[in-house]
Amino acid sequence: MKHAKHLLSSLLMATGLLMSGSSLAVNDMTGGPAVHQLNFQSPVTAIAADIYELHVWMMVICGVIFVAVFGVMFYSILKHRKSVGHKAANFHESTTVEIAWTVVPFIIVILMALPATKTVVAMKDTSNADITIKATGMQWKWGYDYLKGEGEGVAFLSALATPREQVRGEAAKGENYLLEVDHPLVVPVNKKIRIVTTANDVIHAWGVPAFGVKQDAIPGFVRDTWFKAEKIGTYRGNCYELCGKEHAFMPIVVKVVSEQDYATWVVQQKTAMASSSDDPNKTWAVADLAARGEKVYAANCVACHQATGKGVPGAFPALDGSQVVNGMQDGQIAIMLNGKNAMPAWKATLSDTEIAAVITYTRNSWNNKASDNIVQPAEVLAARK
Amino acid sequence: MSTMDHAHGHADDHAHDYHHPHGWRRWLYATNHKDIGTLYLWFSFAMLLTGGVLALGIRAELFMPGLQLFQPEFFNQLTTMHGLIMVFGAIMPAFVGFANWMIPLQIGAADMAFARMNNFSFWLLPPAAILLVTSFLVPGGATAAGWTLYAPLSTQMGIGMDMGIFAMHIMGASSIMGSINIVTTVLNMRAPGMTLMKMPMFAWTWLITAYLLIAVMPVLAGAITMTLTDRHFGTSFFNAAGGGDPVMYQHIFWFFGHPEVYIMILPAFGIVSQIIPAFARKPLFGYESMVYATSSIAILSFIVWAHHMFATGMPVTSQLFFMYATMLIAVPTGVKVFNWIATMWQGSMTFETPMLWAVGFIFVFTMGGFTGLILAITPVDIQLQDTYYVVAHFHYVLVAGSLFALFAGFYYWGPKWTGFMYNETRGKIHFWASLATFNVTFFPMHFLGLAGMPRRYADYAAQFTDFNMIASIGAFGFGLSQVYFLFFVVLPSIRGGEKAADKPWDGAEGLEWTVPSPAPFHTFETPPTFK
Numbered sequence: 001m002k003h004a005k006h007l008l009s010s011l012l013m014a015t016g017l018l019m020s021g022s023s024l025a026v027n028d029m030t031g032g033p034a035v036h037q038l039n040f041q042s043p044v045t046a047i048a049a050d051i052y053e054l055h056v057w058m059m060v061i062c063g064v065i066f067v068a069v070f071g072v073m074f075y076s077i078l079k080h081r082k083s084v085g086h087k088a089a090n091f092h093e094s095t096t097v098e099i100a101w102t103v104v105p106f107i108i109v110i111l112m113a114l115p116a117t118k119t120v121v122a123m124k125d126t127s128n129a130d131i132t133i134k135a136t137g138m139q140w141k142w143g144y145d146y147l148k149g150e151g152e153g154v155a156f157l158s159a160l161a162t163p164r165e166q167v168r169g170e171a172a173k174g175e176n177y178l179l180e181v182d183h184p185l186v187v188p189v190n191k192k193i194r195i196v197t198t199a200n201d202v203i204h205a206w207g208v209p210a211f212g213v214k215q216d217a218i219p220g221f222v223r224d225t226w227f228k229a230e231k232i233g234t235y236r237g238n239c240y241e242l243c244g245k246e247h248a249f250m251p252i253v254v255k256v257v258s259e260q261d262y263a264t265w266v267v268q269q270k271t272a273m274a275s276s277s278d279d280p281n282k283t284w285a286v287a288d289l290a291a292r293g294e295k296v297y298a299a300n301c302v303a304c305h306q307a308t309g310k311g312v313p314g315a316f317p318a319l320d321g322s323q324v325v326n327g328m329q330d331g332q333i334a335i336m337l338n339g340k341n342a343m344p345a346w347k348a349t350l351s352d353t354e355i356a357a358v359i360t361y362t363r364n365s366w367n368n369k370a371s372d373n374i375v376q377p378a379e380v381l382a383a384r385k
Numbered sequence: 386m387s388t389m390d391h392a393h394g395h396a397d398d399h400a401h402d403y404h405h406p407h408g409w410r411r412w413l414y415a416t417n418h419k420d421i422g423t424l425y426l427w428f429s430f431a432m433l434l435t436g437g438v439l440a441l442g443i444r445a446e447l448f449m450p451g452l453q454l455f456q457p458e459f460f461n462q463l464t465t466m467h468g469l470i471m472v473f474g475a476i477m478p479a480f481v482g483f484a485n486w487m488i489p490l491q492i493g494a495a496d497m498a499f500a501r502m503n504n505f506s507f508w509l510l511p512p513a514a515i516l517l518v519t520s521f522l523v524p525g526g527a528t529a530a531g532w533t534l535y536a537p538l539s540t541q542m543g544i545g546m547d548m549g550i551f552a553m554h555i556m557g558a559s560s561i562m563g564s565i566n567i568v569t570t571v572l573n574m575r576a577p578g579m580t581l582m583k584m585p586m587f588a589w590t591w592l593i594t595a596y597l598l599i600a601v602m603p604v605l606a607g608a609i610t611m612t613l614t615d616r617h618f619g620t621s622f623f624n625a626a627g628g629g630d631p632v633m634y635q636h637i638f639w640f641f642g643h644p645e646v647y648i649m650i651l652p653a654f655g656i657v658s659q660i661i662p663a664f665a666r667k668p669l670f671g672y673e674s675m676v677y678a679t680s681s682i683a684i685l686s687f688i689v690w691a692h693h694m695f696a697t698g699m700p701v702t703s704q705l706f707f708m709y710a711t712m713l714i715a716v717p718t719g720v721k722v723f724n725w726i727a728t729m730w731q732g733s734m735t736f737e738t739p740m741l742w743a744v745g746f747i748f749v750f751t752m753g754g755f756t757g758l759i760l761a762i763t764p765v766d767i768q769l770q771d772t773y774y775v776v777a778h779f780h781y782v783l784v785a786g787s788l789f790a791l792f793a794g795f796y797y798w799g800p801k802w803t804g805f806m807y808n809e810t811r812g813k814i815h816f817w818a819s820l821a822t823f824n825v826t827f828f829p830m831h832f833l834g835l836a837g838m839p840r841r842y843a844d845y846a847a848q849f850t851d852f853n854m855i856a857s858i859g860a861f862g863f864g865l866s867q868v869y870f871l872f873f874v875v876l877p878s879i880r881g882g883e884k885a886a887d888k889p890w891d892g893a894e895g896l897e898w899t900v901p902s903p904a905p906f907h908t909f910e911t912p913p914t915f916k
Contacts, residue, residue: 026847033848037836051764062755073726081734088733092668105719109712119764124701167844169451178846202538203631205696209837214767216697220625223698238839240771242531245458248842314524342541
């Protein structure tokens with residue numbers, strides 16, 4: 001009922017706004033879609049520019065054929081009708097005509113295919129890349145590992161940064177709604193970047209329209225694609241293969257920066273990684289670990305298990321009052337590491353400290369007062385073996 | 386063209402009551418092709434409205450950005466089930482209904498070759514539909530993996546997925562049996578004098594479609610069975626960790642899936658090929674060419690499947706091959722469009738409702754054909770794969786294509802079925818309202834796709850709002866038009882109205898117009914001679 005009322009008022013407001021001529025005061029997104037965009041996003045790579053041109057060429061040919069064919073058809077509809085007294089002719093075949101309108105379209109099709117062939121071959125050539133980055137699709141975020149070239153060794157996760165309140169309509173939508181992440185991919189301008197894609201669970205797809213790039217990320221397999229951005233800026237993309245409930249909520253943001261800025265960023269990343277890499281042998285106090293866990297929970301668990309810990313009946317179990325959460329540690333550690341049914345395995349995505357922290361958080365939150373109310377990172381590390 | 390049938394038919398009704406059961410037995414034990422055709426048509430219309438309600442749920446949620454009505458996991462169930470119900474519950478059974486009603490009448494046969502198997506083919510469908518629809522109610526809900534049910538996402542689904550798999554097995558069996566029936570009937574039971582190259586185009590297109598169905602439905606059965614065993618019996622066909630390959634699912638599925646979409650359009654071509662000559666009062670231009678073009682399309686449909694997989698990472702040579710082969714299909718399809726227009730050219734046309742739908746079909750289906758050609762270009766497809774451009778394309782060819790042709794056929798042959806003319810003004814209202822609202826719904830989706838909006842998204846960036854709003858408004862309008870169709874056109878035309886002549890359309894040709902309207906329960910008990 002609340003939803004229906006909400007929808008009705010949204011409907012009325014939206015229709016009113018539409019009528020008044022102003023769209024919901026939304027601006028074009030930098031590096032993303034424009035309002036009322038009618039064509040491809042502005043190309044930022046030579047390949048994307050090629051694709052843009054190919055599409056123009058196709059539209060021109062199709063447009064000419066459309067006008068010619070339907071010109072003839074509508075002419076016929078107007079002139080060859082009984083109500084204006086036109087009498088029906090009796091012809092019903094002509095081999096010459098059949099051959100003509102088989103051969104001519106065949107030639108047109110070849111004219112379309114020739115330039116396309118060049119671009120297909122160019123898109124497949126991932127050799128001699130300056131930097132190689134692995135993009136791993138996970139339910140529901142991306143993981144980036146800089147594998148080769150400047151920046152080698154940098155690794156991080158990149159998840160949607162838009163707060164859930166905006167999605168639920170409880171807060172106004174931000175400027176980059178649904179196309180912003182906490183940790184964007186950064187690459188230098190004018191360098192050939194090879195993106196190697198894979199996945200941890202189901203098929204995802206990594207796509208950035210401004211680059212003209214899209215590649216499926218397939219679990220257990222490795223694919224690749226490449227791009228060479230020619231303009232500094234921020235560019236946004238999406239996951240383009242249905243991957244479960246949060247498919248719409250795992251965007252991609254790539255910042256193309258100057259070579260100097262890139263070098264600076266690499267140094268920053270490496271320093272941050274070194275300092276924040278958690279020592280799995282550290283012994284934590286409950287309050288500290290639970291506080292850390294609360295952050296992990298908000299970034300990873302809240303989508304299914306909800307902020308109230310009550311889950312979604314019939315779909316995602318409640319953690320508040322859960323036997324697993326209140327029972328033996330081993331059980332909860334195992335589920336966290338290995339997943340169960342729709343719940344992903346977190347062993348590859350979260351560190352020992354993060355897993356220990358979020359387990360500790362759940363055991364001390366809501367109405368849970370587990371007797372075993374803390375799990376140390378070392379115990380999670382031990383359980384991995 | 387035996388006049389004996391007329392008197393014979395009426396006398397038959399009374400003398401042979403055991404041939405003409407009444408009450409619920411008439412329908413449950415139906416072996417009469419007309420009754421079975423009617424059953425299929427009502428079933429498919431019910432599924433159309435069901436699938437339509439799901440679509441309206443989708444469009445209501447997508448009216449504005451943000452999640453207002455549904456959780457995303459339920460939204461994915463809506464998109465999946467909308468696709469499955471429309472493809473397997475609405476479009477395919479509707480064309481089978483037309484086949485049952487019209488093929489025996491068009492070829493001068495007394496009934497289909499296997500009348501009891503015909504009954505079984507139909508009655509498999511309601512249980513399958515119940516299984517499919519009630520999957521919403523089980524824990525975890527209906528399958529939410531998209532109508533294409535890709536692995537390994539399909540492994541994560543709950544028991545609703547297994548219900549969907551069994552439903553599709555049952556529907557597949559129904560289709561295969563129906564196709565065997567159609568092939569046997571067409572090849573063996575044509576009236577003397579009716580050679581294959583004198584057969585009506587609708588019968589031709591269904592003959593070819595039936596072969597396609599027999600060839601590919603078992604392939605789908607294979608794909609979904611492997612999914613079932615991966616889910617429950619420890620196999621790893623599509624699970625990389627076990628040595629399998631998720632992409633293999635896509636190959637198997639699309640080897641079925643591509644011919645499947647031609648299965649859904651070839652009978653539509655057949656219907657349009659009957660209607661245009663009738664209302665242009667001129668024979669179909671290039672009959673032989675039309676037969677060859679349809680056959681070429683069917684054969685080519687087997688070698689283009691991987692154009693659904695351009696972004697999966699296949700080698701360059703494969704991408705090029707599938708691009709060329711897919712573009713090639715445009716040629717025979719274009720030939721058909723040109724032949725239809727050549728039929729209209731120099732005709733003496735009138736634009737009653739069937740002709741409006743048929744001409745509308747040519748116009749809007751061709752637009753869908755153009756976007757298909759654009760999608761065939763691999764580099765362009767990489768940008769448009771899994772975006773709303775694809776959604777626009779396939780709705781143009783399936784709705785403005787297949788569904789419009791089905792409506793055209795209803796208005797054209799309906800008087801033969803019911804014995805009454807439909808209301809012409811209301812028919813025209815149905816046409817224009819559907820055409821307008823259809824375009825309002827799906828045309829903006831081309832822009833959304835070009836701008837990069839992905840499909841199967843429960844929520845979207847705010848910049849996409851306006852076109853989504855327009856699409857949603859159009860969708861509700863389109864849905865309303867079909868409700869109008871049911872209550873203001875179909876039901877009244879069954880109950881009464883102007884009595885239909887044997888041949889209500891003066892330009893129409895074919896054996897079906899030599900029997901009274903409504904067609905008697907038994908027709909052509911003696912084969913007519915056909916010149």
